[in-house]
Amino acid sequence: MDFDPTTHPHRRVNPLTGEHILVSPHRTKRPWLGQVEPPSSPNLPQYDPACYLCPGNSRSGGQKNEQYTGTFIFENDFAAVLPPPGPAAPPAPHPLLTAEPVQGGCDVICFHPRHDLTLARLALPDIEKVITEWVNVYKSRGRQEHVKYVQIFENKGAIMGCSNPHPHGQVWSLSAIPTIPAAELSNQRQYANSNTATSSAPTGPKGRPSLLCEYVHYELTVPESEGRIVVKNEHWVALVPWWATWPFEIMLLPHHRHVPSIAHLTPAEKASFADALSRVTKRYDNLFSCSFAYSMGIHQRPTPPPADQSEQEALEDEENIGHLHLHFAPPLLRSASVRKFLVGFELMAEAQRDLTPEQAAARLRACSEVHYLDAIGKEEGPGEM
Amino acid sequence: MDFDPTTHPHRRVNPLTGEHILVSPHRTKRPWLGQVEPPSSPNLPQYDPACYLCPGNSRSGGQKNEQYTGTFIFENDFAAVLPPPGPAAPPAPHPLLTAEPVQGGCDVICFHPRHDLTLARLALPDIEKVITEWVNVYKSRGRQEHVKYVQIFENKGAIMGCSNPHPHGQVWSLSAIPTIPAAELSNQRQYANSNTATSSAPTGPKGRPSLLCEYVHYELTVPESEGRIVVKNEHWVALVPWWATWPFEIMLLPHHRHVPSIAHLTPAEKASFADALSRVTKRYDNLFSCSFAYSMGIHQRPTPPPADQSEQEALEDEENIGHLHLHFAPPLLRSASVRKFLVGFELMAEAQRDLTPEQAAARLRACSEVHYLDAIGKEEGPGEM
Numbered sequence: 001m002d003f004d005p006t007t008h009p010h011r012r013v014n015p016l017t018g019e020h021i022l023v024s025p026h027r028t029k030r031p032w033l034g035q036v037e038p039p040s041s042p043n044l045p046q047y048d049p050a051c052y053l054c055p056g057n058s059r060s061g062g063q064k065n066e067q068y069t070g071t072f073i074f075e076n077d078f079a080a081v082l083p084p085p086g087p088a089a090p091p092a093p094h095p096l097l098t099a100e101p102v103q104g105g106c107d108v109i110c111f112h113p114r115h116d117l118t119l120a121r122l123a124l125p126d127i128e129k130v131i132t133e134w135v136n137v138y139k140s141r142g143r144q145e146h147v148k149y150v151q152i153f154e155n156k157g158a159i160m161g162c163s164n165p166h167p168h169g170q171v172w173s174l175s176a177i178p179t180i181p182a183a184e185l186s187n188q189r190q191y192a193n194s195n196t197a198t199s200s201a202p203t204g205p206k207g208r209p210s211l212l213c214e215y216v217h218y219e220l221t222v223p224e225s226e227g228r229i230v231v232k233n234e235h236w237v238a239l240v241p242w243w244a245t246w247p248f249e250i251m252l253l254p255h256h257r258h259v260p261s262i263a264h265l266t267p268a269e270k271a272s273f274a275d276a277l278s279r280v281t282k283r284y285d286n287l288f289s290c291s292f293a294y295s296m297g298i299h300q301r302p303t304p305p306p307a308d309q310s311e312q313e314a315l316e317d318e319e320n321i322g323h324l325h326l327h328f329a330p331p332l333l334r335s336a337s338v339r340k341f342l343v344g345f346e347l348m349a350e351a352q353r354d355l356t357p358e359q360a361a362a363r364l365r366a367c368s369e370v371h372y373l374d375a376i377g378k379e380e381g382p383g384e385m
Numbered sequence: 386m387d388f389d390p391t392t393h394p395h396r397r398v399n400p401l402t403g404e405h406i407l408v409s410p411h412r413t414k415r416p417w418l419g420q421v422e423p424p425s426s427p428n429l430p431q432y433d434p435a436c437y438l439c440p441g442n443s444r445s446g447g448q449k450n451e452q453y454t455g456t457f458i459f460e461n462d463f464a465a466v467l468p469p470p471g472p473a474a475p476p477a478p479h480p481l482l483t484a485e486p487v488q489g490g491c492d493v494i495c496f497h498p499r500h501d502l503t504l505a506r507l508a509l510p511d512i513e514k515v516i517t518e519w520v521n522v523y524k525s526r527g528r529q530e531h532v533k534y535v536q537i538f539e540n541k542g543a544i545m546g547c548s549n550p551h552p553h554g555q556v557w558s559l560s561a562i563p564t565i566p567a568a569e570l571s572n573q574r575q576y577a578n579s580n581t582a583t584s585s586a587p588t589g590p591k592g593r594p595s596l597l598c599e600y601v602h603y604e605l606t607v608p609e610s611e612g613r614i615v616v617k618n619e620h621w622v623a624l625v626p627w628w629a630t631w632p633f634e635i636m637l638l639p640h641h642r643h644v645p646s647i648a649h650l651t652p653a654e655k656a657s658f659a660d661a662l663s664r665v666t667k668r669y670d671n672l673f674s675c676s677f678a679y680s681m682g683i684h685q686r687p688t689p690p691p692a693d694q695s696e697q698e699a700l701e702d703e704e705n706i707g708h709l710h711l712h713f714a715p716p717l718l719r720s721a722s723v724r725k726f727l728v729g730f731e732l733m734a735e736a737q738r739d740l741t742p743e744q745a746a747a748r749l750r751a752c753s754e755v756h757y758l759d760a761i762g763k764e765e766g767p768g769e770m
């Protein structure tokens with residue numbers, strides 16, 4: 001019997017985290033008993049006087065937002081971490097019960113003054129402004145003395161517990177590297193130091209192999225119809241990774257060279273990044289004709305390089321071993337109202353999926369890149385690749 | 386400044402998985418803006434003709450359930466894994482894209498014929514029947530030649546994607562040890578082989594330290610008012626672990642000796658297990674006066690010991706290094722309708738909680754052990770510890 005990944009249950013390995021994922025493709029054939037609701041019509045105002053993120057409005061902490069016209073960043077009124085000084089580390093009551101104090105800061109970034117727009121409907125110059133704001137906060141927070149890691153993320157959609165549709169993201173800057181990026185950096189470092197044969201893929205510092213550059217380089221050789229790539233432009237690729245956990249998970253990353261962080265992007269790479277973000281989020285919205293919920297996170301060098309790092313220094317810098325990438329983790333499975341639950345076996349044993357990453361990529365490739373809300377009166381052909 | 390775990394943000398380590406958890410206790414003081422609904426009145430019939438788990442009813446695969454009177458086990462009609470033979474392992478298309486075939490079986494266990502009862506409302510002899518069924522399936526599946534791991538779990542509540550309230554659990558038996566139990570077993574083995582000083586806690590095989598026995602032994606020395614223990618009886622302890630991720634997470638485990646699996650339980654330990662399960666689930670339901678949703682999983686020796694293993698052999702058996710324990714992961718946070726979302730920073734960086742484990746344990750200790758639906762007309766004192 002030959003192994004067929006669209007029929008036979010199997011496990012894949014995520015080389016970034018070292019974790020497995022159980023794939024059960026035969027189950028996509030089972031009958032679906034749940035209800036499927038029509039997508040709710042999104043009838044949001046451009047300005048909502050009750051929204052704490054709209055320009056000029058008051059937040060619950062009492063502060064007033066600026067009358068901003070581009071992006072707008074402010075410190076979270078209920079931050080998960082607090083700035084230094086903090087208390088000293090307490091003695092552990094028992095070797096198995098350790099606690100380390102953590103300091104830092106939490107910021108909120110409004111992407112745009114319009115209450116009713118998301119990344120999927122912003123013009124490219126407006127998305128570039130968001131990227132510029134990300135670069136600025138990565139540098140300003142990341143160069144604070146106590147900060148060891150800057151996590152930029154977006155949590156979108158009521159299904160993700162985010163009740164405010166105003167387009168915004170968050171930035172948590174901490175005095176420690178969190179579990180997931182620490183594991184990914186460690187595995188990327190191990191790969192760089194291994195004797196893994198390198199292809200002609202771009203390499204990281206000291207000419208060492210870059211795990212994600214190797215991976216993307218391989219994906220670009222796979223024929224489109226069998227592959228996992230959803231969107232590709234000059235500098236960026238969006239794909240459903242081989243080891244995806246979420247049904248329509250996407251990883252977005254540069255493919256033409258090893259890029260340690262958003263602070264390293266050239267103007268052309270930034271423009272290309274905005275284009276890729278726009279196309280990915282439009283396809284997401286079009287998949288189930290809804291404002292597609294997801295959590296997105298940027299993984300990169302923990303903090304930015306010194307402002308005066310030369311090109312030569314960068315090539316030798318061990319901290320540059322991680323390759324910049326974004327994860328999109330969306331919970332929807334079959335329609336705007338049918339979600340995947342990460343429960344039971346998945347919480348207790350291992351991530352599990354039915355739809356293969358290749359099937360998910362094909363579904364996303366079939367979506368248009370004209371947003372469904374903007375498609376009225378326009379020709380709605382299949383999206384270009 | 387002295388470190389105060391109820392005020393200062395900090396990170397704790399989970400020694401079972403090696404992962405961190407970010408604790409932000411100061412945030413419990415922030416105002417709550419979400420809506421709080423009254424608990425829905427549970428008005429379930431004792432028998433539901435539309436339920437595919439009730440005795441005598443048909444399942445979607447066409448099979449008919451027995452007219453069972455105790456527990457009832459059947460093979461899942463849409464199993465995530467399939468029995469052998471499976472195909473051989475395919476050649477990896479690239480070293481970073483690995484896939485291994487996996488075989489096994491998935492079972493469903495109905496806990497009781499009554500559609501409207503849960504573990505929290507079953508009589509102790511009925512809970513013991515469930516435990517006996519778990520032991521039986523652990524042995525029968527675990528001794529199939531291709532099975533390397535038996536994961537017993539329960540997924541309860543619509544909020545967890547489980548739409549059928551009929552009391553039931555699942556068992557997935559696989560030809561590989563899944564990610565989370567594999568990590569926990571590896572860390573327990575490492576602890577056993579380390580030079581960690583042992584207290585007077587029970588030890589594992591070859592007299593080596595048992596991570597969880599050491600941990601529970603310490604917890605039993607902490608004064609109740611500062612501690613994390615919720616329920617304790619002769620053989621079992623339920624506690625909110627130091628490293629808990631979910632707001633009201635509980636770990637349930639034997640405290641008087643090292644127990645590798647449910648197959649090792651004596652009759653007295655089984656009766657004590659039933660008592661502890663009943664008391665934990667009653668407190669859960671009483672916390673927000675609702676049928677409390679959770680995922681529960683049993684972690685233990687991957688497969689049962691040989692049927693004829695002697696006591697002496699058991700003391701030398703390396704496979705016995707893991708200590709039997711149950712995880713309860715409940716999503717509710719503030720009321721029957723306010724859940725915790727594991728999104729954003731948590732999906733992209735690290736688990737995070739506001740309420741400390743000690744505060745959660747105190748809340749659960751304050752709950753009665755008389756189920757709220759059975760409390761009418763009865764005196765409802767504070768539960769005994």
Ligand SMILES: [Zn+2]
Pocket residue numbers: 016184299325327
């Ligand atoms: Zn990553």
Ligand SMILES: [Zn+2]
Pocket residue numbers: 401569684710712
């Ligand atoms: Zn465990």
